[in-house]
Amino acid sequence: MTEKKTTGKLHPLWKLFASGWKLFASVKLTIALLLILAITSAIGTMIPQNANHAWYLAKYGKILYLVFLTFNIFDMYHSFWFRFLILALTANIIVCSINRLSSAWKIIFDKHPKFNLSRFQKLPEKEEFSTGGHADSLVKNCETMIKRGFSFYRIEQQDNRSLIFAEKGRWTRLGVYIVHFSVVLLLTGSLIGSLFGFEGYVNILEGETAKSITLRDTGKEYPLDFDIRCDDFNVSFYESGKPSEYRSSLSIVENNKIVIKKNIFVNRPLHHKGINIFQSSYGTRPYNFKVTFESRASGMVYTWEGALGESYEIPETLGNFQLTNFFNSYKFHTHDLGKCVIGTLMKADKEPVDVLMPLKYPSFDRMRKGDVFISISDFQSKDYTGLQVTRDPGVPLVYTGFLLIIIGCYITFFMSHQRLCIDIHDDGDTCRVVVSGFANKNRLGMKNLIRKISKSLEKMSTVKS
Amino acid sequence: MNNSTILSIVTFVYGFAALLYVISWIFNKELPGKIATWVTIAGATGNAGGIILRWVESYQQGMGHAPLSNKYESLVFFAFAIAVCYLIMEFKYKNRLFGVFALPLSLLAIAYASLPVITDQLQPHVSGTIKQQLDAMSAWSNVNYNIQPLIPALKSNWLITHVVTCFIGYAGFAIAFGTSLMYVLKAKESKSHFFIFFSIGTAAGIIIWNLGLLQIFNKVYIDIGFWSIIIYLMVIIIISFVCLQLRKIIGTYAVSFIGTGILIGCTWWGLAIKVHFDFSFHVVLIFIICFCAAYLFDFLVDYILPFVHFPEFDMLDELTHQLVMFGFLFLTIGIITGSVWANTAWGRYWGWDNKEIWSLITWLIYAALLHVRISRGWSGIETAILSIIGFTAVIFTYFGVNYLPGLHSYG
Numbered sequence: 124m125t126e127k128k129t130t131g132k133l134h135p136l137w138k139l140f141a142s143g144w145k146l147f148a149s150v151k152l153t154i155a156l157l158l159i160l161a162i163t164s165a166i167g168t169m170i171p172q173n174a175n176h177a178w179y180l181a182k183y184g185k186i187l188y189l190v191f192l193t194f195n196i197f198d199m200y201h202s203f204w205f206r207f208l209i210l211a212l213t214a215n216i217i218v219c220s221i222n223r224l225s226s227a228w229k230i231i232f233d234k235h236p237k238f239n240l241s242r243f244q245k246l247p248e249k250e251e252f253s254t255g256g257h258a259d260s261l262v263k264n265c266e267t268m269i270k271r272g273f274s275f276y277r278i279e280q281q282d283n284r285s286l287i288f289a290e291k292g293r294w295t296r297l298g299v300y301i302v303h304f305s306v307v308l309l310l311t312g313s314l315i316g317s318l319f320g321f322e323g324y325v326n327i328l329e330g331e332t333a334k335s336i337t338l339r340d341t342g343k344e345y346p347l348d349f350d351i352r353c354d355d356f357n358v359s360f361y362e363s364g365k366p367s368e369y370r371s372s373l374s375i376v377e378n379n380k381i382v383i384k385k386n387i388f389v390n391r392p393l394h395h396k397g398i399n400i401f402q403s404s405y406g407t408r409p410y411n412f413k414v415t416f417e418s419r420a421s422g423m424v425y426t427w428e429g430a431l432g433e434s435y436e437i438p439e440t441l442g443n444f445q446l447t448n449f450f451n452s453y454k455f456h457t458h459d460l461g462k463c464v465i466g467t468l469m470k471a472d473k474e475p476v477d478v479l480m481p482l483k484y485p486s487f488d489r490m491r492k493g494d495v496f497i498s499i500s501d502f503q504s505k506d507y508t509g510l511q512v513t514r515d516p517g518v519p520l521v522y523t524g525f526l527l528i529i530i531g532c533y534i535t536f537f538m539s540h541q542r543l544c545i546d547i548h549d550d551g552d553t554c555r556v557v558v559s560g561f562a563n564k565n566r567l568g569m570k571n572l573i574r575k576i577s578k579s580l581e582k583m584s585t586v587k588s
Numbered sequence: 589m590n591n592s593t594i595l596s597i598v599t600f601v602y603g604f605a606a607l608l609y610v611i612s613w614i615f616n617k618e619l620p621g622k623i624a625t626w627v628t629i630a631g632a633t634g635n636a637g638g639i640i641l642r643w644v645e646s647y648q649q650g651m652g653h654a655p656l657s658n659k660y661e662s663l664v665f666f667a668f669a670i671a672v673c674y675l676i677m678e679f680k681y682k683n684r685l686f687g688v689f690a691l692p693l694s695l696l697a698i699a700y701a702s703l704p705v706i707t708d709q710l711q712p713h714v715s716g717t718i719k720q721q722l723d724a725m726s727a728w729s730n731v732n733y734n735i736q737p738l739i740p741a742l743k744s745n746w747l748i749t750h751v752v753t754c755f756i757g758y759a760g761f762a763i764a765f766g767t768s769l770m771y772v773l774k775a776k777e778s779k780s781h782f783f784i785f786f787s788i789g790t791a792a793g794i795i796i797w798n799l800g801l802l803q804i805f806n807k808v809y810i811d812i813g814f815w816s817i818i819i820y821l822m823v824i825i826i827i828s829f830v831c832l833q834l835r836k837i838i839g840t841y842a843v844s845f846i847g848t849g850i851l852i853g854c855t856w857w858g859l860a861i862k863v864h865f866d867f868s869f870h871v872v873l874i875f876i877i878c879f880c881a882a883y884l885f886d887f888l889v890d891y892i893l894p895f896v897h898f899p900e901f902d903m904l905d906e907l908t909h910q911l912v913m914f915g916f917l918f919l920t921i922g923i924i925t926g927s928v929w930a931n932t933a934w935g936r937y938w939g940w941d942n943k944e945i946w947s948l949i950t951w952l953i954y955a956a957l958l959h960v961r962i963s964r965g966w967s968g969i970e971t972a973i974l975s976i977i978g979f980t981a982v983i984f985t986y987f988g989v990n991y992l993p994g995l996h997s998y999g
Contacts, residue, residue: 157952164952168942168946322936389741389743403935511935518937521937529921536917566906
């Protein structure tokens with residue numbers, strides 16, 4: 124409000140700031156931003172996030188792919204524009220709160236609250252009754268009753284009329300600011316987390332030790348201050364065959380000394396030096412694949428033992444063969460082939476060919492009708508545990524925000540600043556009593572309260588007389 | 589007597605209560621309403637009994653966990669929460685009129701939970717395509733009522749708090765949806781928007797119906813193309829607008845017929861771009877159903893609604909607000925507990941998972957609703973419309989997320 128008067132004389136930059144302030148002080152902007160965030164958030168659930176770009180190109184076509192790429196739709200929750208929307212909402216929340224807080228502050232911390240009698244008299248909802256009781260005793264009754272339920276009250280006497288003003292819950296006007304503050308706190312916490320924290324994973328074979336982890340977002344190695352050793356990994360199953368529990372026995376090793384020894388489960392992680400270690404997956408790492416090559420031209424059979432990533436030069440210049448992937452179950456045209464190994468066959472003058480080798484169906488590769496038929500007869504494997512390793516220094520802030528937002532919502536929604544006026548007219552023989560009041564929200568609740576107070580006053584006065 | 593027997597009886601009790609509320613509403617009589625209240629109390633008690641019995645049974649079967657771990661159990665709890673929330677509001681506001689829109693939701697939830705599961709015992713003699721269809725159908729209505737052991741991720745103290753708070757919140761939103769629907773039906777200004785509401789509603793219904801059919805017959809989730817959705821939405825908006833204008837000139841029914849016809853045609857076309865159909869019989873069936881629906885709807889608007897009494901606007905608005913605030917508090921707690929749980933299980937409190945995003949979308953819509961009142965010039969009808977949109981988001985968060993493309997498919 125004050126900006127309006129002063130902008131005329133001030134620096135243009137200040138003018139710009141003032142008009143920006145005015146824009147962000149609008150509740151309609153809040154509603155618009157909330158709904159825009161809701162709608163745009165939905166986009167990311169319709170289009171799979173962070174998938175393979177070749178897949179995107181195949182699925183959406185060239186034009187749409189480029190459009191999506193420009194707007195960073197494939198990782199939209201971390202995109203520039205989405206963050207900008209969140210920032211705009213934050214600015215909106217802060218500006219609105221500051222704008223309104225000053226007037227709320229005046230009401231809340233007013234040491235001598237004014238009661239405007241005419242405001243009470245204008246209220247449409249009043250409770251009225253007449254009683255034969257004495258005015259003084261009536262006022263006393265009122266006082267004892269008001270004392271119990273209201274934090275502040277004042278009695279004013281005028282000739283034959285007593286006015287009792289009371290109010291409570293002034294501080295509840297702060298509730299909405301608590302909510303807004305906690306939203307800002309949450310966002311700040313998440314910002315701190317994304318700036319100073321990390322999220323990574325590591326797969327450790329039983330009996331082996333990991334000194335570093337792989338970060339999820341960049342795929343880079345991240346060295347740890349300590350070593351994680353997996354002493355044992357175990358899966359227990361229900362009778363139905365569904366998994367019941369995953370357990371990793373871990374040791375944290377620092378300078379060749381075991382600092383912590385603990386079993387971790389899903390939902391029961393290990394914490395050390397601000398770093399959290401979670402049970403997140405498991406698997407078997409295969410090695411020593413026994414590969415058989417059969418040349419179509421000569422009928423000769425060659426065997427080779429190798430691990431994933433290793434390659435082999437097949438004799439008779441049949442090409443170079445590399446083991447690339449292993450799947451515990453592999454779907455081929457809706458048919459489950461079970462354990463499968465995939466390799467790449469490269470020949471000097473030809474395109475590389477992917478070779479699928481299911482363990483259950485050793486003659487599967489014959490269907491390819493290539494120069495060489497490749498199959499896998501056996502392999503060895505070892506269990507590994509998949510651990511999620513994170514650090515998030517923003518969590519305390521976020522959790523504080525969580526707590527405050529719940530408290531704030533409760534105060535905002537279910538408590539109100541209630542003001543009450545009991546007007547007692549002494550007409551000689553009888554007394555006329557008018558109870559009225561208003562609250563800053565939940566009008567129906569206030570109406571009920573007024574009715575309740577009036578009823579019990581009436582009851583008390585009739586009993587006494 | 590085991591828990592599923594009790595719960596299927598409760599379904600009928602809720603159905604009876606809903607019927608009584610409707611009778612009391614249409615004939616404007618007190619007595620059926622009073623009985624309805626008692627029947628609802630009985631239903632809710634039975635519902636609670638069923639849940640407790642199921643809890644006991646899970647211990648007897650050696651699994652020992654709260655009955656809140658799968659779709660069936662959550663639906664049963666949802667029905668209970670709606671009934672209890674409604675009863676509290678009824679006592680607080682001394683008004684029975686909105687029971688008409690609340691109890692049917694309770695009924696729907698528990699009835700969906702009690703859909704028969706198609707097992708192999710039911711279909712020993714069928715084979716081939718029919719068997720495939722039945723298999724797919726059982727996947728669609730697969731609300732397994734057996735008590736199942738907990739998978740490792742669900743073994744947490746947060747499970748109960750998270751599910752209970754979420755569903756109490758959903759229950760608040762469900763009843764708020766009922767009161768908002770009444771507001772919209774009562775409001776004069778919304779009459780001119782009826783056709784738009786209706787066309788979008790029908791379109792959504794048809795898409796869901798198609799998805800269901802496809803799931804039953806082809807056993808695949810269809811992936812509607814991005815462009816066809818955009819084009820289709822634009823066509824719907826244009827046609828709705830044209831129909832709205834035509835309606836003023838020609839009159840009601842003719843336009844409803846033509847408009848619905850075109851809309852359905854477009855839906856079909858929109859889907860047919862991507863998918864090849866060979867069951868034209870169903871196309872005709874849907875056409876007929878929608879024509880009838882259109883006719884019925886217009887009839888309803890013109891001849892029935894003016895004679896049915898609704899609570900006052902202020903009352904409806906206040907109820908919607910109270911319920912949304914109640915729901916919002918619990919949804920907030922629900923999201924927070926879920927978040928804290930995710931942090932103890934996977935080391936992140938927010939991971940932009942589809943379910944998380946949709947709960948956030950729901951939260952944002954209701955947050956917008958809560959700001960409508962303090963914004964000058966906006967009030968009742970905007971609140972009501974946002975409440976309806978918000979509840980569709982709730983439903984989508986609950987049932988729809990699993991149909992989205994992506995890697996997550998847990999319930």
